[in-house]
Structures are given as structure tokens and as C-alpha cells.
Amino acid sequence: MNAWPLAGIAIVVLGFALRFNPLLVVVSAALVTGVLAGLDPIAVVEALGKAFNDNRYISVTWIILPVIGLLERYGLQQRARGLIEGMRGATMGRLLVAYLAFRQITSALGMKDIGGHPQAVRPLVAPMAEAAAVKTHGDLPDKARDEVKAMAAATDNVGLFFGEDIFFAIASILLIQGVFEAAGYPLTPLQLSVWAIPSALCAFAIHGGRILAFDRRLGSARP
């Protein structure tokens, strides 16, 4: 077996570790992997170009930025903070746990496009979490503020990943079904998606617990 194409993986790991520009790392890895697998360099460039072109739909989502930017111009983030400041008993912990549950449940019902980083986390969830943290713990240093915002983004990810597979008509469930069917094990999407429920409950317990612990730690870090 020719194991040389794995050199591309080594380039990715090293490149990220050494903090080279990730785009440079990724394209170098692609070129090296293709050539070591015995492809002609021109063919590798063609494969890269075709795959980049076929995946343009991934970058289409940036068309939402003018909407978000325009609303930010008129105070969307300030309003999101204001909403939290006016709410009695709103803490960062409770807010993010509620968002985790919301994100898991809506994803489980197939509504995974309701959250997301550009449309929900940046304009709404992160400023709300930051406002709630400041409300309970007083002014926070920039490092702690960054941690709160990063936790808001992490909560969106965990909620999505460990909610979406409960919905049976989602790409990952269909992929599992396809792979097992090709191997002679016909399964229904529903048979698969019920087995996403135990992991979803574990995810809620673990991440929810960590959010609350993080909130307490922010409090105890204050003099």
C-alpha cells in the first residue's frame, strides 16, 4: 500500500500548529497529496478547481452579512443587550443553557437554520451572554469577555451537532442509511435518529453543566 498521500495530513497538522495561513496550508496539502498519489500536477489543480467550484454553495451564506450589518448600524447588538439587562434574574449561565435547549430542540425538529454564527450568535446570543455576565459579575476584563463570547459560539455548535441527528430527514442520517444499505443492512431513518437521543441528553447535561460552572468561575474570579 502506498501510504505517501498521508503526507498531506501531516502538512495540515504541522501547518495549523505552526500558524501558517490556513488557506496556504490547505492548498499545499491538496497539491502534495495529489502528486504523491501519482496524479499529474495539472490534474490536481483541475481537481481542486472543480471541487472549489462545486462547493460554492457553502460560501453563498455570506449574503446575509449586509442584513446583519445594516441592523447592527441601527443598534441590533445594543437592543439585544438591553433586552437582557432589563430581564430580572437573567444570568449568563441560565441564558446559554436556555439557548442550548432551544438550539437542540429546534435542530431536532429540522429547523437547524434558525441559529448559526453570522445570523444568531454574533448579533444576538454573544452580546446577550456578555451583557448578562457583566450584569451579574460587574465589568469584566477583555479576556473574560472573549471567553464568554466563545462559550456562546460553542453552545451554538454543541446544540446543533447533538440535536440535528434526532431529525430523521437530515444529510448525516441519510448518509448513514446509504452506507449501511450498500453493505446489505437496510435501516429506516427513524431507527437511526432515535439513537441520537441518548447522546443529545448527555450533551445537554455535560455542556449545560459546564456553562453553569463557567458562570460561577467568572463570579469567583472577581475580588
Added chain:
Amino acid sequence: MITYEWLYALAGAAFAGWALLSLREQRWGNAAFWGLLAASFFAGSHLSDFANGVLVLALVAIAGFGGVRRSNPPTTSPEQRAAHAARLGNRLFAPALVVPVTAVAGTLLYNYTPLGGTGLLEARRETLILFGLGVVAALAGAMVWLRAPLLAPAQEGRRLIDSIGWAAILPQMLAALGAVFAIAGVGEIIGALAGAIIPEGSVLLTVVVFAAGMAAFTMIMGNAFAAFPVMAAAIGIPLLVEAYGGNPAVIGAVGMLAGFCGTVLTPMAANFNIVPAALLELQDQNAVIRQQVGTAVPLWVCNVVIIYLGAFVLWN
């Protein structure tokens, strides 16, 4: 019929607008980067694979040498924003909600009513197309309501896209890397290696290697979808299902979720881990991953236990 090509034209227009505004400020790197991306959206379907490949290399060259920088388009001050927010109140949330509601409600309506029979939208592409329609509707509504300057959406959008910078196309580039890995047979090699280190006869250890392989390969590829067929073919189906008689539904479903634990640990899953760090303007590019480690590791252990109990102990 509305197809992806319409969306690509819309995205092309957005990137072209950002390129022109950058050009006006003599930000050559940004202008060239967003301009090339606009060209890809407008003309990519008509270019040869090689021309698209050269376009990719040019994009990477500009970004790799620090050509894409942050910008300061004209916007409102924090004081003005606070005043606007006080005046406009919670109605400000409405346009932001139009987009997801259009995408979600539209998809449900399109799939579960006779509307789907009209063939108005490209088959199986309706959610993203409806997302695009939602963006257009939200933007038009907000412009009329707020009476914003005509260039404001383009300038505000540029403020955000320039803060994301090159990371904006990293997810798409990683998808392209995945395609090259697939052509080069990287998956088969990893599968063969993982298959070779399996200890004979231990169900639990085989489950551990399967779940660890899913997580590790997902971290390398940035995507559990690339890892799943490989690990299922190397370990999941031949060993766990056929040799040890495990429940295929549990092995498939929870195996994928073990892979998702890897997704939240890797910069390769750029749109979930790196892009938000840029969007939130965090100092540390890996700040989001750092917050996820403490969840992903115990959750991976839970998934191993769930596979072991659900597919073997309770099944047999």
C-alpha cells in the same frame, strides 16, 4: 425554476460590490480577493476546471501573503446605535428573524403542500434558495423601514466580511481538500491502518477504536461525513456488526455522533470553529475550540458507552 445559479449571481453581486468599495479605498488586496471570488460566482460554471483551479491558487496567494485586511467603512457610533436601539426597540429583531423563518417555514410549506409540485425551486435545493429569498426580503424591508443610505448595506456588509477576511472561504477550500483526499484514496489508507490495529476478540476495545477513528479522522478532514463511510467500511460493518453481531442502527447513528465530537475539536471544521472566532473578533483563533474541549471529550466517552450498551449489552 429558481436554481443555485441565481444564488450564485446574488452572491457574485455582493462580492463584486465589496470589491468595488475596496477598490475605491485603494485596498488592492481586498479588492482583488473579493473580485476573484465574485468572478468565481458569476463565471465559475462556465470556466474550465483548470481555470477554476488557477483562480483558487490566485485567491490563496493573495490571502497567504497577507493581502486581505480589516477595513473601517463608514458606520454609526456606539452612541448613535444606542439611540437608534432605544427608538426602534424590539422591532429591530424582526428583519433578523425574517431570514431563518423564510428558510424553515418555506421549506416545510414547499415540501408538505402542493406548492412543491409547481417546480418553482430546484429540487432538494429549496432551503438554501429560500434562505436567499429571505435575505432579499429582509434587506428590502429593512431598507424601506429604516430609510438607510443606499450604500449602507454594502458598506456594513463589507465591515463584517473584511473582519472575517480569508476565513470566509476556508470552509469551501476545505471541502475542495476533501475532494482531493478522496481522489488520492486517503480514506482507504486510513481505514486499512485503523483496521490493522484492532485487538482480536475484544468488543469494547473494538468499539473504542471505531469511535476514536471516527473522531480522529473527522478532526483531520474537518467533517464527519468524510470519516463515516471509511470507518464504517473498515471497522463498523465488518467487525462490530458482522463479527460481533452488534445492532447496526446504534453503531451507525452513535458512530456518527462520536465523529461530531471530533468536529468541535478541529480548526479544519472552519465554519464552526474558526469563522465564529473571526466573526466575534476574538483575540485567539482557537478560542471556540478551547471552550468545546471540556464538552467533547466526556461526550465522546458517553458515545462509546452508548454504543457498547445499546449495540451489544442490551441488544443480545
